[in-house]
Each structure stands twice: as structure tokens, then as C-alpha cells.
Amino acid sequence: MAEHDLGPGERAGRARRRFMLMLIIGGGALGGILGGVIGGSSAGKGGFDPAHLTLNPAAAVLMAAGCLIALVALPLYMFVKVDEMKAKRNMKAMTAGCLAVIGGYPAWQMLAAGGFVPQPSALGMFVIAYGIMALVSLFLRFRG
Structure with a gap:
């Protein structure tokens, strides 16, 4: 056409x-x-x-x-x-990344205090947030 x-x-x-x-x-x-x-x-x-x-x-x-x-x-x-469905999916993924940092940092700090892992780092927090956002976005996109 x-x-x-x-x-x-x-x-x-x-x-x-x-x-x-x-x-x-x-x-x-x-x-x-x-x-x-x-x-x-x-x-x-x-x-x-x-x-x-x-x-x-x-x-x-x-x-x-x-x-x-x-x-x-x-x-x-x-x-x-983007359309409202994509915006909603992206907002959910960004929220998941934010919550991963909000909960992940204190958990990482407690594990570091117990000698299980090294102290939290800014790069580590960035990777956690970005990784969770990407995974949740992919999950929401392909869950059908």
C-alpha cells in the first residue's frame, strides 16, 4: 500500500x-x-x-x-x-527500580555489617535500580 x-x-x-x-x-x-x-x-x-x-x-x-x-x-x-499503556508499564518498571534501591540498600548494609558482603556502593545501587527496571519492563512487555 x-x-x-x-x-x-x-x-x-x-x-x-x-x-x-x-x-x-x-x-x-x-x-x-x-x-x-x-x-x-x-x-x-x-x-x-x-x-x-x-x-x-x-x-x-x-x-x-x-x-x-x-x-x-x-x-x-x-x-x-508513548501511549498510556506503555507509559503505565514504564512507570511500574521505574517504581520497581526505586523500591529495589529503597529496600536493597538497607538490606545490603545489614549484610555488610554481618561481614557477608562488602559495603554498598553507588555503582552497585545504580546497577540494582537499572537492572530491576529493565527486568520488570521486559516482564511486563512479554507477559501477554
Whole structure:
């Protein structure tokens, strides 16, 4: 079916899907750049250690802005661009990530106090929140 044979709703739907795809590709590219800079600044130091990450001041400001754009601004912007079902699913996933940190930090701290695990770290909390958000989002998307 040719583009001109489509109704206005179908054309709008295709345009919305193209726009979202471009946002996702742009976000992925931004994430790749941020990860590449972090990886490059950690090269040859035996792996990634956020406590010993060093950047020149200009790069640090650009990286901080990039992280805020990629992890806060872009998801918030995408909330207003998706349908209500996707927004609800994303909100549930974000809530699960938040609750994982709210409950996970004290539990991790108690286990550390008992000598079972090392002290909690900011990177560990980030990984827990992001991981839980991703898992819950995938679960909600494919549960049918």
C-alpha cells in the first residue's frame, strides 16, 4: 500500500513510530559515546573502577550533562510521546527500580555489617535500580 493510500491516522502512527525509533537510536548512540569515553578513560587500569575514574574538567561537565540527558531527560520526554499503556508499564518498571534501591540498600548494609558482603556502593545501587527496571519492563512487555 502506497503512503498516499493511508489514512491520516495510519500516517500519524507511522510518523510516531519513526520518531520513537530515531529517539531510541539517538539515545543508544549517546549511551555508546558515554560508555566509550568511560571505557577509554579506564583503559589499561585493570578494569572499570569508578572511584579512580579521572576526566579533564570539560569532559567531566560534558559527561555529566550527557548522563542527565540520557538517564533523566530522554526517559521523561519519551513518557509524553508513548501511549498510556506503555507509559503505565514504564512507570511500574521505574517504581520497581526505586523500591529495589529503597529496600536493597538497607538490606545490603545489614549484610555488610554481618561481614557477608562488602559495603554498598553507588555503582552497585545504580546497577540494582537499572537492572530491576529493565527486568520488570521486559516482564511486563512479554507477559501477554
